[in-house]
Amino acid sequence: MRRLHMIVLKLTKNTSLTNISKLASVLRQYNSQANRYCLLSVDATCIKPRYMSSEAKRLCSENMTVKKIGTHNGTFHCDEALACFFLHQLPEYKDSEIVRTRDPAKLAQCDVVVDVGGEFDPKRHRYDHHQRSFKESFHSLCPEKPWVTKLSSAGLVYMHFGRQLLAQLTQLKEDDKQLEILYDKLYENFVEEVDAIDNGISQWDGEVRYTISSNLSARVGSLNPRWNSKSQDTEEGFKKAMKMVGEEFLGKLDYYQSAWLPARVVVEEAVKQRHQVDPSGEVVLFQQGGCPWKEHLFALEKELQVEAPIKFVLYPDQNGQWRVQCVPAGLNTFENRLSLLEEWRGVRDEALSELSGIKDCIFVHAGGFIGGNKTQEGALEMARRTLQAAAQSPANGSS
Secondary structure, X not given: OHHHHHHHHHHXXXXXXXXXXXXXXXXXXXXXXXXXXXXXXXXXOOOOOOOOOHHHHHHHHHHHOOOEEEEOOOOOOHHHHHHHHHHHOOHHHOOOEEEEOOOHHHHHOOOEEEOOOOOEEHHHOXXXXXXXXXXXXXXXXXXXXXOOOEOOHHHHHHHHHHHHHHHHHHOOOOOOHHHHHHHHHXXXXXXXXXXXXXXXXXXXXXXXXXXXXXXXXXXXHOOOOOOOOOOOOOHHHHHHHHHXXXXXXXXXXXXXXXXXXXXXXXHHHHHHOHHHHOOOOOEEEOOOOOOOOHHHHHHHHHHOOOOOOOOEEEEEOOOOOEEEEEOEOOOOXXXXXXXXXXXXXXXXXXXXXXXXXOOOEEEEOOOOOEEEEOOHHHHHHHHHHHHHHHHHOHHHOOO
């Protein structure tokens, strides 16, 4: 072996073209003898097996079974970005590849397809809503749910995977009552908006007074290339859109789970204790202000079968003074079940105390929906006087 090395060294000192063929021949002879030497040798460095490690094999095997999520290419929208984000949160699709295409052959190879393909078939995980025959809403697919807005790909994926998604993100069990409340809340206050906008459903009938251009769907749309941009590539924009809708959804979920849902316990206790605040049962009291109470109050009135609708809510403000707030007639209206007395509205401080005969008054809003007093007793008295006046003169009711 040493002799062969010496031959190679001598030849490499002379690199003329006439010696290249000789050098190649010697190297072939060297390799042949070296290989024969390795076969005869017991040196472990020569007989190491030449195949991939088990780790490499495992990784290769995993890569071969990566799931694929199919959606359309080109201009992207909020609904498929949100649908893809939802799927990526699930263990089954966590590492899945997103294939953006309209090629039927490529879509057929995907494990789940959203917003493209012209099919709605949950058994095969096909979730498109553009076909002429598609008219499904949450209510039509789940009659126990009230929402009749036509579903987009986001709503379809949320309806079929939403409980599993929330269980994964919150660590609650899928059959937990709190998870079901979150499931409903996040559809009504997040996903339904995406469904409606994607399907071109107006929020109201009649002429629009003003335009809101900063909603989530509009912000996703702004990530597409401009019509006159030199590059019309949408891949990077779609990734940004998924990140944007994901962060917003997770932010909403965090608020509803950590702040909104605990408020339900507070409101439920206040509703149950209402007769201790006032015999009428039409006034509830919170010991801490800022609690989001309206939605919970309406839901709990039905759940607890409250006979006399609650009219007023009392709570302390940040300065330790007390507010008396009217309960609205509904979630999306400025009309009250019962407004504070008309003659008090817009009057403040001593003038209001003198007019009402109630000590320590601070104000009553000109709209009659809220008032203030320095003490809890004073705020409660403002509510009681209004209830008494309404009982004597029903015409003094809501406004």
